[in-house]
Amino acid sequence: MDNLFILLLIPVVAACLLCVVKEPTRARWIALLTSLLTLAFSIPFLIGFVPDASMQFEQSWMWIETLRLQFHIGLDGISLPLVLLTNGLIPLIVLSSFGKRYSGVFYALVSFMQAGLLLVFLARDAFSFYVGWELALIPIYFICALWGEGDRIRVNLKFFVYTFLGSIFMLVALIYLYHQGVVKSLEWESLVSLNLSEDAQRWVFWAFFLAFAIKIPIFPFHTWQPDTYTQAPAGGTMLLAGIMLKMGVYGLLRWLLPIAPFAVLSYSHIILILCVIGIVYASIIAFKQQDAKRLVAYSSIAHVGLIAAGVFSWQVEGIQGAVLQMVNHGLSVVGIFFIIDLLQERTATRSLSAWGGFAKPMPRLATVFLIILMGAIGLPLTNGFIGEFLLLKGLFDYGVWYATFGGLTLILGAVYMLRFYQKTMLGHLQPDAKPMIDIKGHELLVLSIITFFTIFLGVWPKAILGLSEAAVVNLLNQIKF
Amino acid sequence: MSALIWLIPLIPLLGFIINGLTRNSVPKIVSGIVGSLAVLASFVLSTLAYLEVSAARDAGSVASFTVHVFDWFSVGSLRIALSFLLDPLSAIMLLIITGVGFLIHLYSCAYMAHDEGFGKFFAYLNLFIFFMTILVLGSNYLVMFIGWEGVGLCSYLLIGFWFKNSSYASAAKKAFIMNRIGDLGFLLALFFILEAFGSLEYAEVFAAASGMSVGAPVIVIITLLLFVAATGKSAQIPLFTWLPDAMAGPTPVSALIHAATMVTAGVYLVVRSNVLFLLAPLSMEIMAVVGVVTAFVAAFIALTQNDIKKVLAYSTVSQLGYMFLGLGVGAFTGAFFHVLTHAFFKALLFLGAGSVIHAVQDEQDMRKMGGLRKALPITFTTMLIGTIAISGIPPFAGFFSKDEILAHTFQHQPVFWVIGLITALFTAFYMFRLLFLTFFGKFRGTAEQQSHVHESPWLMTVPLIILAILSVVGGFINVPEALGGHHALQAFLAPVLEMGEVNHTVLELSHMAEYVLMGVSVLGALMMAVFAYTKYAKNVDVADDKKQESLLYRLSYSKLYVDELYATVIVRPLGKLSVFFFKYVDKMGIDGFVNGVGDFFIGSGKGIRQLQSGHVGFYIMMMVISVVAILLYGIFHS
Amino acid sequence: MENFLTQIQGVPLNHYIIFCSIIFAIGVTGVLIRRNVIIIMMSIELMLNSVNLLLAAFSAYRGDASGQVFVFFIMALAAAEVAVGLAIIVMVYRHTKSVDIESLSKLRW
Structure with a gap:
């Protein structure tokens, strides 16, 4: 049962199977069952995981013999939360699409993407990592381009080319690193023990950083994100915001920090300033957005800016906060985008000026929405608080002013999120509003699960922090000089 | 008693959960009773706690009891416990909160009797008592x-x-x-x-x-x-x-x-x-x-x-x-x-x-x-x-x-x-x-x-x-x-x-x-x-x-025009800044640059493809000119 | 055979080179300035044959037969090329009713 490869195999097999299923009802049930199966198969890893810094459940095969490139996967405390997040969110995302009539191809792409994402989080060889990195990009491009709305082709082309551009720089850096070792290899262990010169580290840093910064996205590389989130179908937005951008942060932690520690240390103040600017800038833009999805897209830039800042703060608190907040952010954006989607289905619009007063006909939605929102703005006893507290603590230890300006997210987040809630739920119904039906069935189920974890992780954050603590401490010990 | 002070916030929390879940399905009187009773129970416990503190004070001790509930989280050297502190200060605050709180719950039973959100109101009030007691009890x-x-x-x-x-x-x-x-x-x-x-x-x-x-x-x-x-x-x-x-x-x-x-x-x-x-x-x-x-x-x-x-x-x-x-x-x-x-x-x-x-x-x-x-x-x-x-x-x-x-x-x-x-x-x-x-x-x-x-x-x-x-x-x-x-x-x-x-x-x-x-x-x-x-x-x-x-x-x-002042100095400028950032900095500035890079390559492609005219004669001409140029370069360079 | 070689060597090598260069230049010019595909083909043949002649001359001067072997290769190749080329020209003519090279600019961009 503790065969990691099976986690990659199930989604791929499921994708092949789903390709040929035309009938929507059957397709979504198969997709749900296979994604639940993947989730079930990841439970043994959670149980069998020993919370120390070691790499566990490792598997490796020689992939390209002549180049000594391996297919090498393994699990440690930093990747486990993300693997659980991925496998936990995919069933929710599939379930959230039960109100639509997607054909099997849609779910096939989702499953395929899951495999790519898992490979990214599990890879122990930079070659495998890169394959997963690009593999995840292709399905989401088709999901967004085929089922999106509006100016989707142009927007998606930009998204694809922009993120691909970043990846190319990373590829160049990987090829460079490949040639540096005595024994040519892209194994994580050998890359980490390369002892690059300072100059080499600087170049490698920027190449990697560009790839990750575009994916995360960090200001000012973010402009693909609001358009893409807005035009993508709800499922695509959830995949992008909920899981895909974590690839970038994970990449920072897994590859950039250990490989180019000196460069990270010497550039961290620049990156932190970018992150903090991004937090304030995106929050301010979110104030006045009329399109609900675009509002959340900008808020997401602010949130991940804080996460990235925590990583670069180079503190246990900051990195632990980043790991926890990645999970939290995944939960909350999936919840919020789902709420936007189900309101859009009911009202055929996404404009805040056409919404309002939904709390009266939809009391259940009003409750779960509020809890998820409070999680997003970091109210104590919800998951977001611990994450933000740790991130800001990390920033504070790096520099007081970073924490002060980063902490503005506390105020600004409340401003735009409460405006969002007020414009959606409070006030009067629009005079020409259609009758609104409260959430039920799959909608209630998805949102209840998210609500439960929002509170559970707020009260018991050790569930995540305990998994990653040893690995994070080890990471910092390994790269501290 | 002091070992049980965690019940003081917990009971209103239970009241909140019960009232919150049943707010539309039970008669108002039930919501009112559940809400009030929860706070009354907290008040009784608070009184007991106060008496204990008071007795300890009379006995001349500092009367400070810490109750460790559970370890909330720990990261690096940072360890945060969810623990409560009962001392003279928190004891009196508890009495105020639960005592006045209970009276106000009673009052609300009548005051809100005709409101359709009755159950929700009591749920919120109980939640408030929960958080307020946490506030004063925290150690x-x-x-x-x-x-x-x-x-x-x-x-x-x-x-x-x-x-x-x-x-x-x-x-x-x-x-x-x-x-x-x-x-x-x-x-x-x-x-x-x-x-x-x-x-x-x-x-x-x-x-x-x-x-x-x-x-x-x-x-x-x-x-x-x-x-x-x-x-x-x-x-x-x-x-x-x-x-x-x-x-x-x-x-x-x-x-x-x-x-x-x-x-x-x-x-x-x-x-x-x-x-x-x-x-x-x-x-x-x-x-x-x-x-x-x-x-x-x-x-x-x-x-x-x-x-x-x-x-x-x-x-x-x-x-x-x-x-x-x-x-x-x-x-x-x-x-x-x-x-x-x-x-x-x-x-x-x-x-x-x-x-x-x-x-x-x-x-x-x-x-x-x-x-x-x-x-x-x-x-x-x-x-x-x-x-x-x-x-x-x-x-x-x-x-x-x-x-x-x-x-x-x-x-x-x-x-x-x-x-x-x-x-x-x-x-x-x-x-x-x-x-x-x-x-x-x-x-x-x-x-x-x-x-x-x-x-x-x-x-x-x-x-x-x-x-x-x-x-x-x-x-x-x-x-x-x-x-x-x-x-x-x-x-x-x-x-x-x-x-x-x-x-x-x-x-x-x-x-x-x-x-x-x-x-x-x-x-x-x-x-x-x-x-x-x-x-x-x-x-x-x-x-x-x-x-x-x-x-x-x-x-x-006119309340010294403070609200108007804040609106003019903070709220409205921020709103304008938001629009300015969105329209000019983000859309035109940063995204304009990103799109500009794309447009540059598209434009230069358009320019260079003019060379591919499709005329064979032109291609051969270019070839000959290039060959001659290379020859000349070879001759004069060496 | 000896006689043949001396006859060839009776003309100075420079003359061969100049002569072949002139023929080659005529061929190039023909390719460049004429628009009739058939004439372009003929000009290409001219260029090939100028090279053949030069190869033969060098071969004779150096007493090495491999140069002449090349000439045979080129002649075979030229024959094949003409066959294919003429076939293309016939097809083009059927399509466009013209043998003007300018009418064949469809493959741009």
Whole structure:
């Protein structure tokens, strides 16, 4: 049962199977069952995981013999939360699409993407990592381009080319690193023990950083994100915001920090300033957005800016906060985008000026929405608080002013999120509003699960922090000089 | 008992969950009973806890019990436990919260009886009690922060309880955001405390702090940040404008949250951190100035307000200002004493106002009331007691607490005392104005309203009576020595307040001087009452208030234009900035650059592809020219 | 055979080079300035044959037969090329009713 490869195999097999299923009802049930199966198969890893810094459940095969490139996967405390997040969110995302009539191809792409994402989080060889990195990009491009709305082709082309551009720089850096070792290899262990010169580290840093910064996205590389989130179908937005951008942060932690520690240390103040600017800038833009999805897209830039800042703060608190907040952010954006989607289905619009007063006909939605929102703005006893507290603590230890300006997210987040809630739920119904039906069935189920974890992780954050603590401490010990 | 104090917050939480889940499926009476019983249970437990602390104090111990519930989280060297601290300070706060809270729950059963959101209302109230008890019970700053933010959420929910009215919803949002500004200060203070002391546990922080020198910069920063937090929660300048707007919530909420408990959390925070504040004279001085200015400004605004709840709201801001003045001049006991008495009489006044509003069918404008004395005898009597108490007329509760603050202020800085005295006179004036406008003269509302005027049901009057009794006798728990008392409250709180090495300010005034100070303020208050009587009790026509267009009147009536100032200086520029960032910086600037890179390649592709004309002759020509060029290069280069 | 070689060597090598260069240049010019595909084909043949001649001359001067082997290769290749080329021209002519090279600019961009 503790065969990691099976986690990659199930989604791929499921994708092949789903390709040929035309009938929507059957397709979504198969997709749900296979994604639940993947989730079930990841439970043994959670149980069998020993919370120390070691790499566990490792598997490796020689992939390209002549180049000594391996297919090498393994699990440690930093990747486990993300693997659980991925496998936990995919069933929710599939379930959230039960109100639509997607054909099997849609779910096939989702499953395929899951495999790519898992490979990214599990890879122990930079070659495998890169394959997963690009593999995840292709399905989401088709999901967004085929089922999106509006100016989707142009927007998606930009998204694809922009993120691909970043990846190319990373590829160049990987090829460079490949040639540096005595024994040519892209194994994580050998890359980490390369002892690059300072100059080499600087170049490698920027190449990697560009790839990750575009994916995360960090200001000012973010402009693909609001358009893409807005035009993508709800499922695509959830995949992008909920899981895909974590690839970038994970990449920072897994590859950039250990490989180019000196460069990270010497550039961290620049990156932190970018992150903090991004937090304030995106929050301010979110104030006045009329399109609900675009509002959340900008808020997401602010949130991940804080996460990235925590990583670069180079503190246990900051990195632990980043790991926890990645999970939290995944939960909350999936919840919020789902709420936007189900309101859009009911009202055929996404404009805040056409919404309002939904709390009266939809009391259940009003409750779960509020809890998820409070999680997003970091109210104590919800998951977001611990994450933000740790991130800001990390920033504070790096520099007081970073924490002060980063902490503005506390105020600004409340401003735009409460405006969002007020414009959606409070006030009067629009005079020409259609009758609104409260959430039920799959909608209630998805949102209840998210609500439960929002509170559970707020009260018991050790569930995540305990998994990653040893690995994070080890990471910092390994790269501290 | 002290091992079970975790039940005090837990029971209201259970009440919240039960009420929240069943709010639409059970009759209102069940929701009311569940909600009230939950708080009553907490009150009983709090009383037991108080008795235990009291017994321990009598036995001469410091009476401080810490209960470790569970380890919340730990990262690196940072370990945060969810643990509770029962000591004299938290015991008294618990009594106020659950006691006044229970009375207000009872009152709400009748007040909200006709509201369709009855179950939801009780769920929110229980949630509030949960967070408020967490706030005072926490044994470290982070647990206090849970409660601190949690009560902010409840305040948001309850102010916006009638959320269909979008101005109410906006008031709720404003309260939350202004509170959050303070919360950022709190959070930064936490980081500084962690950095300076390595822990957030009160015991460890205060023990470590007592070794530091007076005026150490880090202590000054910490205390100033904590004070910023307190200004948000306790509605002090510059963050006070949310509290008057918060009157949009149902009246019991105004009584519980925006008068008796939540807004005093700032005072609790400062009293709790007195060890730190005593080490930072600068912060104390700033606090005193902010307190006295807030007290004066709010009282000044309250003079001319016509909405009965707005008057009380500004009065609350003003009284909170008093408390911070007291804290600033070192009268920690006095300030906390005022928290206690204020909780009684201000809750009483709000509930009384609620009873009046209930009687005249949700009319809040005092110009449309009058002459209600006969129809509402119990309400009138109890509100009269509350008014006398807040005006500082002996032997009612407000006199003792206000006197203690003023006496300390006089010793510290006579100028503050003068401003404080003027504020006290204002207080007496606007409170008696409120009383006379409401209960004296002739009824000025519609005939339809008049026919409905009735005394409130017993569920509403009983809490009024109990609070009135407390407002009368509440002051006797800390009678000053000048009046033959022995500062019982001060003695009870001694372990909390005397942890620091630095001595607290001791009142060194002679008894004679104290008598003079008391005499001046009491006499002034009485004169103001008489003045208000001549001006408003007989005068049926109150519309002439409007004719007084003097500058001062307009300033007071329009609340010093603070809201307008904030709108012009902060809110609107931020909105414009948002649009500017979105349209020009993001869309045109950054995205323009990104798209520009793409356009550059598309454009250069368009240009270069012109070479691919498709004419074979042209290709061959290019080939020949290139061959010749290479040949020539080869020849001349070598 | 000896006689043949001496006859070839009787003309100075420079003359061969100049002569072949002229023919080659005529061929290039023909390709460049004429628009008729058939004439272009003929010009290409001219260029090929100028090279053939030069190869033969060098071969004779150096006494090395491999140069002449190349000539045979080129002749075979030229024959094949003409066959294919003429076939293309016939097809083009059927499509466009013209043998003008300018009519064949469809493959741009």
